[in-house]
Amino acid sequence: xPSRDATTHWTGGLQxxxxxxxLDSSNAGQYDVSFPKRAADEAQGTTSPEELIAAAHSSCLAxxxxxxxxGEGLTxxxxxxxxxxxxxxxxxGGFAITGIAVTMRAAIPGIDEDRFQELxxxxxxxxxxxxxxxxxxxxxxxxxx
Numbered sequence: 001x002p003s004r005d006a007t008t009h010w011t012g013g014l015q016x017x018x019x020x021x022x023l024d025s026s027n028a029g030q031y032d033v034s035f036p037k038r039a040a041d042e043a044q045g046t047t048s049p050e051e052l053i054a055a056a057h058s059s060c061l062a063x064x065x066x067x068x069x070x071g072e073g074l075t076x077x078x079x080x081x082x083x084x085x086x087x088x089x090x091x092x093g094g095f096a097i098t099g100i101a102v103t104m105r106a107a108i109p110g111i112d113e114d115r116f117q118e119l120x121x122x123x124x125x126x127x128x129x130x131x132x133x134x135x136x137x138x139x140x141x142x143x144x145x
Contacts, residue, residue, distance in 0.1 A: 008033065021047065038087070050085040050097065053133070057083040057100065060129035068123040069108065077107040097136055104142040116144040 004026070010019035010033075019033040031047040038048040058081040065079050081104045090096035104120055111119075120142035124130055130138065 021052070048087075050087050053097070054083040054085045054100075057081075057085070057102065057127075057129045057133065061102065061104065061123060061127045064127040065104065065106065065120065065123040068119050068126070072119065074108060074111060074119075077109065079104065079106045081105075097133075099137040099139070100133065102138060102140045104140070106142070106144060108144065111144070113144055117142060 005024045006021060007024055008019045008021045011017055014035050017035070021031045021033055023029050031052075032045070033048060034046050037044050037046045038050070043051070061083075062079045062081045065081070066076060069076055081102065083103075084101045086098045086100070087095055088098035102124070104123075106116070106120070108116060121140075124140045124142075
């Protein structure tokens with residue numbers, strides 16, 4: 001299986017420095033990072049590790065749900081997944097990812113709510129990114145419609 005990579009170039013200290021993230025494998029983008037903006041309520045045009053984790057988690061789960069549906073002979077009209085990754089103080093020192101709230105909404109013809117919930121749960125539990133984030137408090141809510 002393939003691997004993917006990204007690099008970050010950082011200059012300066014934590015509070016006065018900044019970095020630049022490059023998605024090397026895809027060359028899909030370059031993003032600025034800054035700790036003060038990471039810790040602020042507003043991102044002010046920069047990304048953060050938390051936003052990149054949210055992007056990875058939401059895209060992986062959408063793909064995984066599609067795969068679970070394929071295995072059942074079903075195809076979604078649409079699958080929308082959002083992930084909100086929270087950063088907070090770590091009692092042991094420094095910071096930690098304190099939680100991830102994941103929401104899935106899907107339009108799938110020919111499926112009832114109970115079956116949808118069963119398949120959504122399977123997709124969540126077998127999602128590679130969900131597994132990688134296993135030590136994190138992850139909440140998951142799925143709705144059909």
